[in-house]
Amino acid sequence: MKHPVPGGLREEEEERVLVSEQSWRPCPKARRRLRGCLEWVKQQLFRVGEDWYFLFILGVLMAIISFMMDLLIFRLYEAHRWLYQEVGDVLVLKYLSWTMYPIVMATFSTGFSQSITPHSVGSGIPELKTILTGVVLEDYLAIKNFGAKVVGLTCTLAAGSTVFLGKVGSFVHLSTMVAVYLGKMRTSVMKEYENKFKQNEMLVAAQAVGVASVFGAPISGVLFSIEVMSSHFAVRDYWRGFFAATCGAFMFRLLAVFNSEQETIAAIFKSDLKIDFPFDLLETFFFAILGAVCGLLACAYLFCQRWLLAAVRENRLTAKLLATDKPVYTALVVLLLASITFPPGLGQLMASRLTMKEYLITLFDNRTWGLLVPNASSLADPPSKDPWGLWQEWCHPSATIFGTLAFFLMMKFWMLILATTLPLPAGYFMPIFVYGAAIGRLLGETVALLFPEGIRSEGALHPVVPGGYALAGAAAFSGSVTHSISTALLVCEATGHLSHVLPVILAVLVANAITQKHQPSFYDGTIIVKKLPYLPRIRSRHMASYQVVVEEFMERRVVALAKGSGFEEVLAALDTSADAEYPVLESAEPSSSPSSRATRAPYCTQKTGTLGDNCAIEPIMLQLSPWTSLHQAHHLFELLRLQRIFVTRFGELVGAVSRAEVRGDGGGQAGGTGGGQGRGNNVDKPHPTSSAPLQLRRAIEELANPK
């Protein structure tokens, strides 16, 4: 409304301004209402919580990084291929160009990532698994590792199928680093406890994003990350993982469309297996055999891998190299690997000119290789892009495709294990996946050879589809090495092919049953070798875990503080033990009750006043009683991600239980009783807890052999 006020020039001016403003904005009521509406929408959007935006940004960001990295790796790989072709027919030059390129790449990757931070080495999944159980690994998720890992990983992957490494594990690590960094930016207002809670939720989502943005598979991304990383899972974290993983997978495939690689959003390793008659019932038998073969090979692989990892650390020469000259070690190993895969040499027997992705595309091929007739050998030509040309790589004039596949499996077995000892950022899932696909393809081709006219059921002849066996093999081998079942779904999502899902699950279950009984998973094995803090699984059927009570294995010598104690006493306590937190008793009497705990923090050592005045004292949430069973204590540690819990009897502090105590028992029991009972009931044998006092150790050993 207009309020003309009579007055001087100034007021008139003001009035003119008002008028002109009003002339620009008609319908004040409608505008006000609109503004109200917008306010409401804005408020609604923000009330939904920032989680949505956060997860969206995380998913999209990781997808873009994944895609850009793929693009860069492809370019680098093309450069290598070009170089190898341009060099001409001089064998020495060819050899040099074939070996030097991956050596330079891998050595640079090692040197660069090691020089910035040693945390960027490896896949990172064992460490993440440890972090998710509540252990704090300082700096492991710091953003400064990010650059080192991205650059290192790109170089590692650009070295190509010679080094035979993947990107899944490292990408999960990258994704969690980004999530923690983004989380730090927004959670400055939140309280500490809430923050910790939230961070865990976000870590779970970030892991799902990591898997999803590599394979473009949202559902199995979530499931795989849950299976591999966690022991317990809250259903309310579910949607976070799904939302972020969907954003990631969507963006990842969308970028492929924008880049004109694909016409529309489709599966990443799209396969065109026949779906009108995928498999005959009789073939389920062969799928079960495939599962058993994969399970046994996975056992052998895991055993050899752990053995080699330990051997490399113990051998004087390699240990010295790894301690001081990591790039030299890398260069030597890659030289060996590259020499073996040199195409005019042994490489021609193992299709070594294919990239990791091309390996998968050929192995998941719809055709039956045994029935195809290869062209004349054309090793000099570059491998062409069409499926026929790619398949030609598997053919060799003097060996059948059975020969090349078997040779590939034989050589890659130890080359793959050797590659896992390289101190550079890499993922170890993809090579296992490819290896499994090759196992499946070999068995599938054999079945197709046994039934050249197909399997007859109800009058009609149905040809065998070896591609289906390759799917099942990839899922079964990778699933049993990582102790996970969701690889069955991963294979379906990555190929967009669902009709083989039942035999694939069958093979995965059989393989898992065998491997989980005899070997810890790839990641648990690495945790054991790296001696990370870790809570072993307990066999739920074992009676002793119900009979042993906390009193029998708790640590009795707990350093406690009294509420009124001064600086001297606190200092003495800090000197006596290296605990991260101390129980605070109500009075100095030994029979007094702990009501709270003080954290070991620098600001706690002020020289004046008492403990109660100066230090951060938090109330204790839970206390155990001495009659709690080992099984219950283990369950609590696992569920609540505890580090240490105090034991009280009639309100008197009598001891404490930390992971070391629970672990000591678990390990002892496993040793006493031998084999397990199937999934989840094996105790993965941990390294002996050297810190436990002798008395306790003896008790544990007695417990280990119950009558």
Added chain:
Amino acid sequence: MKHPVPGGLREEEEERVLVSEQSWRPCPKARRRLRGCLEWVKQQLFRVGEDWYFLFILGVLMAIISFMMDLLIFRLYEAHRWLYQEVGDVLVLKYLSWTMYPIVMATFSTGFSQSITPHSVGSGIPELKTILTGVVLEDYLAIKNFGAKVVGLTCTLAAGSTVFLGKVGSFVHLSTMVAVYLGKMRTSVMKEYENKFKQNEMLVAAQAVGVASVFGAPISGVLFSIEVMSSHFAVRDYWRGFFAATCGAFMFRLLAVFNSEQETIAAIFKSDLKIDFPFDLLETFFFAILGAVCGLLACAYLFCQRWLLAAVRENRLTAKLLATDKPVYTALVVLLLASITFPPGLGQLMASRLTMKEYLITLFDNRTWGLLVPNASSLADPPSKDPWGLWQEWCHPSATIFGTLAFFLMMKFWMLILATTLPLPAGYFMPIFVYGAAIGRLLGETVALLFPEGIRSEGALHPVVPGGYALAGAAAFSGSVTHSISTALLVCEATGHLSHVLPVILAVLVANAITQKHQPSFYDGTIIVKKLPYLPRIRSRHMASYQVVVEEFMERRVVALAKGSGFEEVLAALDTSADAEYPVLESAEPSSSPSSRATRAPYCTQKTGTLGDNCAIEPIMLQLSPWTSLHQAHHLFELLRLQRIFVTRFGELVGAVSRAEVRGDGGGQAGGTGGGQGRGNNVDKPHPTSSAPLQLRRAIEELANPK
């Protein structure tokens, strides 16, 4: 070896026997080795644990039951169809044959199941969800419900699409009953605690079997049952669910092959959507709109359903009917439903002659309905079995397929809600699934009408596939009604069609975001209406839940027993309160510490001796401190499935917290702060805890409105 002993006739005979035995069994060494081998295999197989056998039997058994039930229902349905055709063209007879059959079936179902046990009514999922949180519902899983539920469910489903009910929920209940029964048979030797633990593991697996053996979908069966039933999940229970569900799904589809329904193992609602170009990028926008529509409709559905469920219980007439004459109520409701679906009447506008499975097959159809031209109306003919004949049911001479679809959606909305009030064994998932598919089909056909020539992207024209929208609609609507995301995978597994997975997940996420913000899920809603004990979810972002401590809301008046107390004192305590267990103090002083608990059991009331001598006293595992926050306490209750936990301060018993206290707070907070924040953060408003004392209630109300 032969030991010839000189002696009488008898010894010679013996020798001869020995010789003849040996002549029958050559190569004693090889045999001994073989026998040793077999022993070893046997031992190995049994050492793997009986779990495998148990789960295998469970899966196979449920699949057989599911298949037999399907077969029987099909026969009964065929009989109804035949009757309806044979009756001729007399409208009255037609009407009677159309309405009487479902009325008889549904009334018998109600009467039979009610007369045996009232527990067999409904889907059973809300009760199972409550049981999984640790509440003991007596007799709910007793095997005597089994027969009643199987017979009742068969009759309900034989009433066909008139009543519009499904079998998923009931089948989950059946599966858990079988699992508990099988479990009882084998766990006689185990200890109680272990047994309880094991039973929970088996329940989770059984639920997965229930879903998997209905849809033949192993992976999504496991995921859906987790999402719907549990709040936390142990990864080690995973393989059990997968193994049992795979056995169930495999057997279920295998039986279909043996019965010559299918040529080989294939998806249950196999669809042949075009997979070379499933959808254009622009279409993701329409999929998001579809998700929003499904979410809004799901909100309306859930609200109306709860309202009607309460209204039917409160209305004098219906309440009286439901209390005394349940079959009469069923008969009246089914008469109304059948009259509306009568094909010559309104039924012709809603394709009422199709079965539930045929509804799904037509809605997931590959063709675009708007482009097809129907034959002349043939309402008199029975619907033929080919897709074209089935589709004809959706056509009406005076209404387009848009008209029939819209009418179907409008009428089925309230008919579906009305059907859920019927007191008979039934599942409520399938109708929601079909309804969602119809929403999707309608929107898909609309999009296809808007872009009759397809959507142009990069030069090429790509036609719209309305079947893909039907998939997304089914997943989004059923997912948002049940608050689950795994329906996206369920739809893919049930149709064997994976290429639409990304837009389907998108729609499901959008729909879930809307519904979870405004309404409790279908099962939670039923729990609220049925007043089952239940722990509401807590909003993880709400600050107050971190600030409120146990001291402020715990129950202070705890009836405790002293260890030396005699019969009189125990009797007095039992009279004073109705607690299920009592803390046992070390001495009679009030400041004494509780070390153990006595269970309220009949053998505890022996008239001589003290409590310590006669009663079952168990040690207390955990104690809370008064400074534990509400959030932490809630977390503990949820994780450990606690019913009640005692609070001690300096070793002195000061109170107890049970679900009622935690729930009271949760509800109060929700009322104070309004809307939630997305998945998992809403507090589903519970019924007010009338048992809480006034003082406590006031405290809760104060907490509900923090400054």
